[in-house]
Amino acid sequence: MNNQPAEPFFLDASPGKRFCLYHPPGKGVPLSQAFIYIHPFAEEMNKSRRMAALQARVFAAMGFGVLQIDLYGCGDSEGDFGDATWEIWKGDIAHARLWLIQQGFASIHFWGLRLGALLALDYAKNEEAEDDPVKFVLWQPVGNGKSFLTQFLRLKLVSKLMSDDTDKATNVQDFREKLGVGEALEIAGYTLSSAMAAAIDALKLGQLIVKNSEVYWFEITPDTGRGLSPASTSIVETWSQSGICPKVLLMPGLPFWATQEISECHELLAATTKAVESSFGVQP
Structure with a gap:
């Protein structure tokens, strides 16, 4: 080329x-x-x-x-x-x-x-x-988008299980609830805001x-x-x-x-x- x-x-x-x-x-x-x-x-x-x-x-x-x-x-x-x-x-x-x-x-x-x-x-x-x-x-x-976000949140769950994190969240739904009340989450070195999570959650390829x-x-x-x-x-x-x-x-x-x-x-x-x-x- x-x-x-x-x-x-x-x-x-x-x-x-x-x-x-x-x-x-x-x-x-x-x-x-x-x-x-x-x-x-x-x-x-x-x-x-x-x-x-x-x-x-x-x-x-x-x-x-x-x-x-x-x-x-x-x-x-x-x-x-x-x-x-x-x-x-x-x-x-x-x-x-x-x-x-x-x-x-x-x-x-x-x-x-x-x-x-x-x-x-x-x-x-x-x-x-x-x-x-x-x-x-x-x-x-x-x-x-919902499935994609769930997979991304699982990265945090895996990280939490492998560390001494004292956060009481024990599953993906707990993380979703945190996002739902406006909290941001640190996941694999990235800060996921509640607004971005909500936007991704609503995405469906079939509707685009x-x-x-x-x-x-x-x-x-x-x-x-x-x-x-x-x-x-x-x-x-x-x-x-x-x-x-x-x-x-x-x-x-x-x-x-x-x-x-x-x-x-x-x-x-x-x-x-x-x-x-x-x-x-x-x-x-």
Whole structure:
């Protein structure tokens, strides 16, 4: 790949500034289409940085601009994670999109991983419909925010059981009750506010339907031949009934956003690249 160097910068947002990494398309390529990458939640962001960088470079080599943004309170952006809200994060996407438009890109697509996929959809579904379909590349989208939050809270439960913590909470429901009365929780090095917990809890992928959109859903499975889970199949059916027929692609691989060591899934990179080549009108 003959890529131009990625360009780091801080984007004015509200509140504060966001750290961004812009991957320009190859020299001489017109500024036509671009992706905004929306990273996953908490430590999943750090675990997936390498995969995001690899795919971003491929997209840039194909002729796309790619903007990776650290959301408020995440990565190298200003703010504290515990002060972030779902609405601030949606605002971050709006600022990122506006910046790409100001650079001259005509079509802005969204590429989200895990909870970042839901954030992208939730942002876009409230925007005014455009003439051209909005395109989404969704990597392993979270199906249900409540289940996701429960899994995150279990990290605190495990930590508590392995320490001398005198907190009387003994199960996930105890933590939920604390959040419900406005308390914040420290979980795996991140402060989870009650407002953020409530926002995540309410998310359901099946309800995040963006009219006039094209969805490319990529799912990693533990082994070859395993199909989409019943819950995900139900979501696809719900979307299809609303006129959105996602293209779902399954491939075996490691859940790189959750592995102990930094890992890669080349099958996902290859499948994503092939799908975008054939469907987005940009050739390498």
